[in-house]
Amino acid sequence: MSIETTPSSAPDPEWERLVAGYQNSPDKTPAAPLPAAVDLMGDTPLTPAWTKTRSGWKNRAALGRINTTRGFRKWLRRQGTEHGHAAQIYRGAARVTVWVRGVEGVEVAKAKHEARRAHKEYRQAQWANGKRLMPGSVKDKLAREMDKAAEDSERAMNKYRKARKDARTLQSLRAAAAITPLAAIESAGLYVGGGPGGIIAAGLTLTGLALIGRRTTTGELWSDRDAKIGDGDRMTETMLNRVYRDAKVIGSDDVLKLTTPCTLTADGKAWQVVFQLPSGIPAKKALGSREGIANGFGVSVQQVHQTRGDREDTIHLRVSLKLPFSSKPTRGPLLEAERANLWKPIRMGVNLRGEEVVTSWVERSGLFGGEPGSGKSAAANDLLLAAALDPTVRMYLADGKAGADITPFEPIATMYDTDGDPEKLLEILQHMWDVEIKERRALAKEHGSRKLTEAMAVVDPRVCLAVLLVDEWSSYGAAADQRTRQEMERLLRLIVQQGRALGIITLAATQKPDSDSVPTGIRDILSIRWAMRCLTPQASDTILGQGYAAAGHNAQDILKSQRGVGIYMDGEGAEPELVRGDYYDDEEVAVILERAYRLRQEAGTLPLGPLDRLRAADTDGSILADLLDLYDAGVEMLPASRVLEGLAEAGHTVTADRLAALVPRTDDEKRRQDIDGSRVSVYPLTAVRRAVLDRYGITA
Numbered sequence: 001m002s003i004e005t006t007p008s009s010a011p012d013p014e015w016e017r018l019v020a021g022y023q024n025s026p027d028k029t030p031a032a033p034l035p036a037a038v039d040l041m042g043d044t045p046l047t048p049a050w051t052k053t054r055s056g057w058k059n060r061a062a063l064g065r066i067n068t069t070r071g072f073r074k075w076l077r078r079q080g081t082e083h084g085h086a087a088q089i090y091r092g093a094a095r096v097t098v099w100v101r102g103v104e105g106v107e108v109a110k111a112k113h114e115a116r117r118a119h120k121e122y123r124q125a126q127w128a129n130g131k132r133l134m135p136g137s138v139k140d141k142l143a144r145e146m147d148k149a150a151e152d153s154e155r156a157m158n159k160y161r162k163a164r165k166d167a168r169t170l171q172s173l174r175a176a177a178a179i180t181p182l183a184a185i186e187s188a189g190l191y192v193g194g195g196p197g198g199i200i201a202a203g204l205t206l207t208g209l210a211l212i213g214r215r216t217t218t219g220e221l222w223s224d225r226d227a228k229i230g231d232g233d234r235m236t237e238t239m240l241n242r243v244y245r246d247a248k249v250i251g252s253d254d255v256l257k258l259t260t261p262c263t264l265t266a267d268g269k270a271w272q273v274v275f276q277l278p279s280g281i282p283a284k285k286a287l288g289s290r291e292g293i294a295n296g297f298g299v300s301v302q303q304v305h306q307t308r309g310d311r312e313d314t315i316h317l318r319v320s321l322k323l324p325f326s327s328k329p330t331r332g333p334l335l336e337a338e339r340a341n342l343w344k345p346i347r348m349g350v351n352l353r354g355e356e357v358v359t360s361w362v363e364r365s366g367l368f369g370g371e372p373g374s375g376k377s378a379a380a381n382d383l384l385l386a387a388a389l390d391p392t393v394r395m396y397l398a399d400g401k402a403g404a405d406i407t408p409f410e411p412i413a414t415m416y417d418t419d420g421d422p423e424k425l426l427e428i429l430q431h432m433w434d435v436e437i438k439e440r441r442a443l444a445k446e447h448g449s450r451k452l453t454e455a456m457a458v459v460d461p462r463v464c465l466a467v468l469l470v471d472e473w474s475s476y477g478a479a480a481d482q483r484t485r486q487e488m489e490r491l492l493r494l495i496v497q498q499g500r501a502l503g504i505i506t507l508a509a510t511q512k513p514d515s516d517s518v519p520t521g522i523r524d525i526l527s528i529r530w531a532m533r534c535l536t537p538q539a540s541d542t543i544l545g546q547g548y549a550a551a552g553h554n555a556q557d558i559l560k561s562q563r564g565v566g567i568y569m570d571g572e573g574a575e576p577e578l579v580r581g582d583y584y585d586d587e588e589v590a591v592i593l594e595r596a597y598r599l600r601q602e603a604g605t606l607p608l609g610p611l612d613r614l615r616a617a618d619t620d621g622s623i624l625a626d627l628l629d630l631y632d633a634g635v636e637m638l639p640a641s642r643v644l645e646g647l648a649e650a651g652h653t654v655t656a657d658r659l660a661a662l663v664p665r666t667d668d669e670k671r672r673q674d675i676d677g678s679r680v681s682v683y684p685l686t687a688v689r690r691a692v693l694d695r696y697g698i699t700a
């Protein structure tokens with residue numbers, strides 16, 4: 001049987017027909033264009049047509065402006081760091097210099113050391129060889145050693161010279177390598193573009209150096225993406241939803257509707273976003289879940305700040321990258337201010353965004369509270385020092401703690417109590433009610449109004465503001481008997497209520513803000529509140545108002561280290577915010593008060609001292625004032641003859657009988673005393689003071 005075969009190279013028509021439709025070589029024919037896809041979503045072209053409209057261009061321009069401003073702010077922020085361009089250029093120049101110097105210096109130093117050592121050995125060998133009286137064999141040996149040392153020294157010296165020469169050559173080469181391109185660029189710039197070309201070329205050189213120095217010595221590169229929160233993430237929409245879900249503010253299927261994107265604040269200190277909560281979830285729920293939210297972001301509660309927007313479902317969230325207010329406080333403006341005007345709003349401090357918080361105190365009163373050392377007195381100083389620098393303002397100051405906080409104000413205060421004495425506070429309140437309020441009411445009537453205003457003050461110098469500070473009311477309450485306490489409360493309430501429109505600003509400060517220490521009736525009419533760190537949410541609510549702690553404004557959250565920081569509520573209806581008061585240390589307070597004293601001296605508004613008031617009363621008052629002047633410091637009694645003599649010198653004709661009638665003495669005080677060896681009739685200082693108080697109500 002034979003099998004018919006065909007050679008493999010022979011054409012096979014049947015096979016050719018089968019593979020005719022398949023090509024295994026690249027197709028040279030151009031592919032037919034595919035038909036355009038149907039625009040199912042209706043979103044082509046990619047750049048919507050509206051962007052090319054007038055308003056579209058306007059929007060683009062606005063966006064461009066925003067981006068430019070942001071870019072500039074970022075650049076400015078960067079300049080203060082080691083990534084600033086000046087720092088980069090400096091680093092670049094330093095690196096180039098180091099490179100040009102090279103490392104050959106080590107070799108040269110080594111060779112130099114070797115040469116010195118060899119030379120020293122040669123000198124020693126030479127010295128040994130120079131000795132006389134030694135056997136010839138030893139002398140020969142020493143001579144050989146000396147020759148060898150000379151050779152070694154010569155060799156080491158040559159080596160040192162060569163190392164030095166090599167180093168210089170390499171340094172010159174590197175310097176040429178570094179300088180030639182710079183010189184070439186500069187010359188090209190000058191040649192092509194003249195002066196401007198030279199400047200551009202210098203700019204290029206600096207850019208080159210900045211590029212070389214862009215890494216810090218620790219190898220870090222600049223990135224504005226380092227604004228991370230918590231575990232090191234940037235705030236994103238996904239993160240936000242996760243955090244609010246985990247904190248159980250929204251359900252697991254709910255999503256927050258972002259009104260703005262998550263962005264860094266202009267100062268680069270926090271992330272911020274505005275969003276709407278899903279339908280049916282009140283802002284209160286989010287505001288009350290600060291701990292959970294802080295936990296979700298991995299930051300401390302103090303770093304999370306939420307405020308309600310203008311709608312019940314809108315939240316403004318700010319997450320600070322660092323603990324806010326942990327840096328040094330900024331310098332208050334009063335140190336530089338020549339004078340102040342209390343009719344205008346005054347600066348109290350700065351808020352979280354670093355913006356200044358200003359408040360108008362006209363027709364307002366305030367309550368500052370917080371645990372001891374939280375910064376109440378410093379905060380009160382923001383108002384008191386501004387008031388002091390307005391020479392028209394009368395100041396009434398009382399400190400129940402009997403501390404030293406208001407002592408520096410004594411020379412300019414109309415009345416003050418720094419002893420925590422309830423009787424003295426009562427005297428101040430009585431004076432304000434009987435004199436200040438009465439005079440002011442009459443003045444307002446004269447101007448045909450029920451209020452005293454700045455416009456009236458401009459035309460009538462008698463119209464002015466007055467500040468009443470009652471620090472630590474509770475201490476006065478505790479030290480007073482029931483009748484005095486009730487009277488103090490009654491008067492304070494009347495002064496706050498009626499003095500408001502008549503230009504009297506009342507400020508109460510307390511360490512323990514509860515209803516025992518600040519009577520509710522008074523607390524409710526004090527409209528500006530500042531809650532410094534408190535020990536309980538209840539104490540915080542006592543200052544700010546019921547329900548604020550639950551709504552996320554809890555002064556207990558303020559850290560002990562954040563002194564002078566408090567939740568500030570500037571009048572009715574205002575959203576509370578965290579504010580750090582301006583701080584003036586004791587020396588700064590003294591400087592400001594010295595200026596305040598001078599201003600008042602020039603304006604003639606320094607308060608009358610007790611002796612001035614006594615002199616102004618009547619002739620007897622004038623005699624008593626001069627009599628008090630006779631008692632030098634430390635003198636407790638004066639002989640009657642000396643008193644009569646002193647009064648005659650002061651221009652008063654006073655007989656012994658008239659003096660006895662002016663200054664009544666007890667039987668004990670009338671008893672004669674031994675003075676300079678003789679028994680004489682005397683007038684004790686206490687008797688004179690008593691007479692002044694009984695007759696004129698003045699404590700001298």
Ligand SMILES: Nc1ncnc2c1ncn2[C@@H]1O[C@H](COP(=O)(O)OP(=O)(O)OP(=O)(O)O)[C@@H](O)[C@H]1O
Pocket residue numbers: 329370371372373374375376377378379403511563564565580581582583
């Ligand atoms: N705004 C502030 N910035 C920085 N430090 C401050 C600020 N306010 C207060 N301090 C610091 O806190 C300390 C205590 O402040 P301050 O005396 O005002 O507290 P206080 O609440 O009035 O205390 P007390 O109730 O005992 O009188 C100050 O000595 C100061 O060091």
